[in-house]
Amino acid sequence: MSQTPPEPAVSPRSTEYFRDSYRRGAMAAVRISVFPFVFGVLFMTAALSRGFSGEQGVVMSVIVFAGSVLFAGMEIWNEPLPYLALAVTALSVGSRHVLMGLTLPGVFGRSVSRPPLLTLFFLTDLNWLLTTKAEDARNRFGYFLGCSTVVYSSWVLGTVMGWGMASLIDDVTLHATRSMGAIFMALLIIMLSRGFRGSRWPWLLAGVASALTSLYSQKLAILAGVLVGALFAGLTTGENDAQ
Amino acid sequence: MPSETATWMGIGVLALATYLTRIAGYLLGTRIREGSRTYRIIQTLPGCAISAVLAPSLINGSFLETSAICSAAVFFYFTGRILSALSVGLLISILGTHWLLG
Numbered sequence: 001m002s003q004t005p006p007e008p009a010v011s012p013r014s015t016e017y018f019r020d021s022y023r024r025g026a027m028a029a030v031r032i033s034v035f036p037f038v039f040g041v042l043f044m045t046a047a048l049s050r051g052f053s054g055e056q057g058v059v060m061s062v063i064v065f066a067g068s069v070l071f072a073g074m075e076i077w078n079e080p081l082p083y084l085a086l087a088v089t090a091l092s093v094g095s096r097h098v099l100m101g102l103t104l105p106g107v108f109g110r111s112v113s114r115p116p117l118l119t120l121f122f123l124t125d126l127n128w129l130l131t132t133k134a135e136d137a138r139n140r141f142g143y144f145l146g147c148s149t150v151v152y153s154s155w156v157l158g159t160v161m162g163w164g165m166a167s168l169i170d171d172v173t174l175h176a177t178r179s180m181g182a183i184f185m186a187l188l189i190i191m192l193s194r195g196f197r198g199s200r201w202p203w204l205l206a207g208v209a210s211a212l213t214s215l216y217s218q219k220l221a222i223l224a225g226v227l228v229g230a231l232f233a234g235l236t237t238g239e240n241d242a243q
Numbered sequence: 244m245p246s247e248t249a250t251w252m253g254i255g256v257l258a259l260a261t262y263l264t265r266i267a268g269y270l271l272g273t274r275i276r277e278g279s280r281t282y283r284i285i286q287t288l289p290g291c292a293i294s295a296v297l298a299p300s301l302i303n304g305s306f307l308e309t310s311a312i313c314s315a316a317v318f319f320y321f322t323g324r325i326l327s328a329l330s331v332g333l334l335i336s337i338l339g340t341h342w343l344l345g
Binding site for chain 1: 244245250251252253254259260262263265267277284285286288291295296303308311319325326332336337339340
């Protein structure tokens with residue numbers, strides 16, 4: 001009697017899985033790479049209109065790589081430059097990256113023992129969301145890097161294009177595109193909501209708390225929202241709740 | 244505009260602080276046991292953060308901005324077409340602003 005030999009177990013960290021997932025991640029990001037591209041164009045146009053040189057704009061784009069942080073930072077870019085306020089602004093606006101990062105070890109799973117910390121430089125809302133949703137990817141870290149490559153390239157390309165196109169975008173149009181960040185967030189939360197297995201009540205309460213706080217203090221709004229959402233999630237998540 | 248040296252240092256501060264936000268969460272997350280109650284709570288937190296960033300724009304934005312955001316969201320919810328949804332939102336915002344200010 002012949003027995004079929006068991007298939008050799010392939011580690012999620014195998015090069016084959018990594019390459020396949022990397023390619024899939026890049027393909028997934030290509031479809032929505034217009035977001036970072038347009039953000040890049042708008043950022044550079046805004047930076048030039050505020051007195052930054054093209055070179056400074058490109059370097060900011062390349063080494064900061066966070067549109068919301070850059071826009072918020074430019075708002076307080078005065079003489080003398082408030083370094084502490086800049087740091088606090090970056091930490092506050094970028095705080096959602098901390099929360100996204102908290103989930104990453106579980107998302108990456110066994111695909112990587114510990115990612116090189118430099119690769120986390122590429123963490124953005126978009127590639128975090130895509131990687132979180134890609135449950136069938138065999139190497140989620142590879143998938144993350146594939147998304148990141150496309151998102152980062154589109155953002156930097158958008159910045160460079162914005163340098164050349166800045167004169168074509170008038171002030172009224174630039175003013176009108178202020179809402180693009182919020183539009184992006186609205187689409188992001190709908191994408192996140194699809195297939196999410198937990199309760200959405202904490203999200204709703206976080207939004208309400210943040211909106212109410214913003215009527216008194218814009219700076220504290222995000223923090224208040226996250227704290228209320230986290231508190232509610234903490235109170236309502238039981239030991240045996242389904243993940 | 245601050246001096247060139249001050250500007251480069253400011254860019255460095257932004258870059259460093261932003262990078263810290265990107266690695267801090269991951270480093271803390273490695274200490275949380277998968278499947279634990281804490282683990283399940285943190286799964287909801289990114290949604291809370293996105294919601295907390297979005298909500299003030301809806302409340303404090305102009306009628307035009309709020310309309311653009313809601314139209315894009317409704318369009319995306321029903322069609323699933325993200326690029327079209329973005330275009331809808333941006334078109335409303337840009338055309339509306341030109342109409343109001345033009």
